[in-house]
Structure formats: structure tokens, C-alpha cells
Amino acid sequence: QVQLRESGPGLVKPSETLSLTCAVSGYSISSGYFWGWIRQPPGKGLEWIGNIYHSGSTYYNPSLKSRVTISVDTSENQFSLKLSSVTAADTAVYYCARLEGTYHPYYMDVWGKGTTVTVSS
Amino acid sequence: QSVLTQPPSVSAAPGQKVTISCSGSSSNIGNNYVSWYQQLPGTAPKLLIYDNNKRPSGIPDRFSGSKSATSATLGITGLQTGDEADYYCGTWDSSLSALVFGGGTKLTVL
Numbered sequence: 001q002v003q004l005r006e007s008g009p010g011l012v013k014p015s016e017t018l019s020l021t022c023a024v025s026g027y028s029i030s031s032g033y034f035w036g037w038i039r040q041p042p043g044k045g046l047e048w049i050g051n052i053y054h055s056g057s058t059y060y061n062p063s064l065k066s067r068v069t070i071s072v073d074t075s076e077n078q079f080s081l082k083l084s085s086v087t088a089a090d091t092a093v094y095y096c097a098r099l100e101g102t103y104h105p106y107y108m109d110v111w112g113k114g115t116t117v118t119v120s121s
Numbered sequence: 122q123s124v125l126t127q128p129p130s131v132s133a134a135p136g137q138k139v140t141i142s143c144s145g146s147s148s149n150i151g152n153n154y155v156s157w158y159q160q161l162p163g164t165a166p167k168l169l170i171y172d173n174n175k176r177p178s179g180i181p182d183r184f185s186g187s188k189s190a191t192s193a194t195l196g197i198t199g200l201q202t203g204d205e206a207d208y209y210c211g212t213w214d215s216s217l218s219a220l221v222f223g224g225g226t227k228l229t230v231l
Contacts, residue, residue, distance in 0.1 A: 038166075045123060046158075046166065046209055048220035061219050095165055104213055105220055107156035109177065111165040 002026040004096050004112035012090075012119050018083040022096030022112060023076075030054050030074040034099035037070065037081045038108065039092040047092075051099050052079060059104060086119045093117075124149060125210055127223035134231050137200050141226045143193040143210035149221055153213040155193040157186055160207045160225075169208075170195065202230050 008020035022035070029035060036051025036059075050060035052070045060068050064083070072079040083090060093114040099105035126144040133139040143155065157170040168177050170186035173193065185196045193210055210223040 045225045046211070046222045048211075048222070059218070062217060099220075100171070101213075104218075106154050106213060107168060107171045107211065108158070108166070109168050109171070111167065114165050 002098060002110045004098065004110060006094060006096050006112045006115040008094075008115060008117070010116055010118060012086055012117060013121050014087055014119055015085055018081070018086050018090065018117055018119075020081045020094055020096070020115065020117070021078055022080070023078045024098075025077070027098075028074075029072060029077050029079065034059075034101055034105045035070075035072065035079045036097055036099050036105065036108075038095045038097055039090075040095070040114075041089075041092045049081065049083075049094075051105050088119050091117065091119045123224040124214060124217070124221035125212070125223035127208075127210060127226045129224070130227045130229065132229040132231055133200055135200050135202060138196065138198045139200060139228065140197075141195040141208050141210075141228070143195070143223050145191050145193075145212065145221075147191060148216035149191075149212045149214040150188065150193055151191040152215060155186065155188055155210055155212045157184075157193075157195045158209045158211065159204075160209065162206070166209065197228070200230050204228060205230050 034051040037049040067084045069082040095114045096112040097108040098110040154172045158166040160166040173188040174186040
């Protein structure tokens with residue numbers, strides 16, 4: 001059974017970089033699939049942040065692209081998110097997920113439980 | 122504003138049927154597969170429907186999906202109180218080169 005678990009600081013100061021890691025168990029990242037991040041601000045809907053293919057190629061939300069970096073560490077079977085220059089608008093629950101797709105991601109079939117990140121001084 | 126449009130809320134009695142619509146355009150729903158997600162209160166979203174109308178293993182056949190032109194519909198029959206949740210549609214947008222979602226629909230089982 002594939003499981004994903006997010007980890008990282010729950011509080012980040014404005015203008016700093018948000019860093020999260022997603023540990024994958026039950027499946028080897030290097031075997032395939034896209035691996036990505038989705039966030040949900042308090043009381044709002046879902047927003048796709050971006051994803052990385054097991055080979056390392058990436059897709060980013062155009063609205064966040066200038067601030068986002070997603071990387072993969074196949075030796076640790078985990079992938080990471082970095083979001084720079086954060087503001088209060090980046091406060092959200094951050095989910096990592098496995099995404100199915102071919103030339104681009106189609107849908108998320110496995111989700112982590114999510115981790116809450118608050119941006120505040 | 123979400124790229125895909127869903128009604129904010131729907132409601133129905135236990136045992137009844139409800140449908141949730143998701144409207145888009147030719148750059149997203151019109152030319153890409155649609156997926157649906159259920160988010161129970163305080164939990165992560167869960168995949169309900171993928172590729173317009175396919176159910177992952179473990180999803181009961183009370184849940185169904187369909188697509189026509191630039192709109193998609195999620196149907197739920199035999200409503201149960203445990204179905205109370207937020208439901209989201211999603212798809213790839215070829216113009217934006219991004220995964221996009223609807224704003225979500227809150228289902229209330231009266």
C-alpha cells in the first residue's frame with residue numbers, strides 16, 4: 001500500500017522560504033508516476049502547485065513558477081517542495097500526492113494527510 | 122476565481138440521488154480527462170472518479186461520472202449521511218499548462 005507523509009516547519013516568516021518533504025513508502029519513486037504538491041488555503045479550494053516526474057522533469061503552476069522548486073531524492077525515496085518569498089497568502093494545508101499521467105499529470109490517486117503551514121512573523 | 126465552475130452547494134435527502142456539475146472550456150474539460158475528489162471534513166481529498174467515468178478500486182458504484190463537451194457531472198445515488206463532504210472536479214488545462222480544479226461543492230445530506 002502506497003503511503004505519503006509530509007513533514008516540515010509549521011511556521012514560516014514572511015519573505016523566507018517554505019520547505020517541505022514528502023516521504024513515500026510502499027512504492028519506489030524511481031519506478032514511475034508524477035509526484036507533486038497541492039495546497040488548500042483555510043476555507044478555500046484546492047490549488048495545484050506543481051509536480052516532478054521520476055526522471056526529474058518538472059511542471060509548475062504558472063502563477064507560482066517563479067517561486068517554486070520541486071526536487072526528488074530517489075535514494076531516500078522522497079521529494080521536496082521549496083516556495084520562496086512567502087507571504088500570508090501562502091498560508092495553507094500542503095498535500096503531497098502521487099499523480100497519474102503520460103505527457104502531463106491527469107489526476108492524483110494517492111494523497112498524504114497534509115501539513116499546515118502558517119506564514120507569520 | 123476557479124477555472125472550472127461548480128455550484129457552491131447541493132443538498133438532498135438520504136437515499137436520494139444528487140448530481141454535481143463542473144463547467145469548463147475547450148482548453149480543459151473539452152479536450153482532457155476529468156477527475157473527481159471527495160474531501161470529508163478535516164481530511165485529505167480522496168480520488169472518486171478518474172478518466173471521466175472510471176472508479177478506483179474500493180469506490181462504490183453509487184458514485185458515477187460523465188462528460189459531455191465542456192462539462193462534467195458527478196452523480197451519487199443512495200445518499201448516506203457519510204457522503205456529506207466537499208467535492209472537487211479537476212482536469213488538465215492545455216492553454217495554461219496546469220492542473221486546474223473547480224471551486225468545490227459542499228454536499229449536505231438532509
